[in-house]
Amino acid sequence: MQPSPLISVVLPVYNGADYLRPTIDAILAQTQGDFELLAVNDGSSDDSEAIIQSYADSRIRYFHHPNKGFAYTLNRGIAEARGKYIARIDADDICMPRRFEKQAAWLEERPGTDLVGCFITFISEKGEEQGEWPEDRANYTNAQIRKALPYVNCMAHPGVMVRTEVLRGFPYLESQKYLEDYDMWLRLAGAGHVMEKVPEMLLLYRVHTASMTVSIIKKKNVFFRHFHCKRRYLAGRLAAGRLNAFDVQVFLGMCKDLVTAAGKNIKQKL
Structure with a gap:
């Protein structure tokens, strides 16, 4: 061995x-x-x-x-x-x-x-x-x-x-x-x-062209993906009863992602 x-x-x-x-x-x-x-x-x-x-x-x-x-x-x-x-x-x-x-x-x-x-x-x-x-x-x-x-x-x-x-x-x-x-x-x-x-x-x-960085990460609505990623992360932390100060910052970041994503959607439609 x-x-x-x-x-x-x-x-x-x-x-x-x-x-x-x-x-x-x-x-x-x-x-x-x-x-x-x-x-x-x-x-x-x-x-x-x-x-x-x-x-x-x-x-x-x-x-x-x-x-x-x-x-x-x-x-x-x-x-x-x-x-x-x-x-x-x-x-x-x-x-x-x-x-x-x-x-x-x-x-x-x-x-x-x-x-x-x-x-x-x-x-x-x-x-x-x-x-x-x-x-x-x-x-x-x-x-x-x-x-x-x-x-x-x-x-x-x-x-x-x-x-x-x-x-x-x-x-x-x-x-x-x-x-x-x-x-x-x-x-x-x-x-x-x-x-x-x-x-x-x-x-x-x-x-x-076939890489994840191009096909996924650089899409215009990547902020929605980040929002949902953080939402799922926080849901897991909440279910485990382990929320802490770091998670508060993640929540703020999640809110920022949502606002940014919504703003981009509105801009695209104008």
């Missing part, structure tokens, strides 16, 4: 063949090589499976199931993880060579930190740099992230590394489709978990 790795990399794949190979190549080239790569195929109909199986690296563990969605696929990867830490990555993004090394060292040196992210740079379909995400760069300490989250998502999902025992206590929710990550950050912050970032650019985040 192989010893448990330091890091389990959870890579959900759904029809990701166009960009999957450079994503895997960048993972396998990490300076911190004590990891397992859990490639979880969510019923892809393209060449994703063939690409994954073309690698002979013993660190790759391959799983597949019929299409069940993003949350299910992530939760399966987490359940299969054997590492002390879980690193997230999507099938179209690229890790900088020292990402795992720096994030694992951050968590090793800071036992009170439960999740560590990093700065990202957007890239195009061709890999050309497209700029930075302002909310990402402006919020990297726990205090800054905690202050921003009730109003805006400031954490890049495929760039985080989390303590495995913490993440297993907060499974992704299928009810929060398209905003599974934002809901996760709210639940972690609401429960008092510490989230920080290595203040360095360690991930190239690809934006293309």
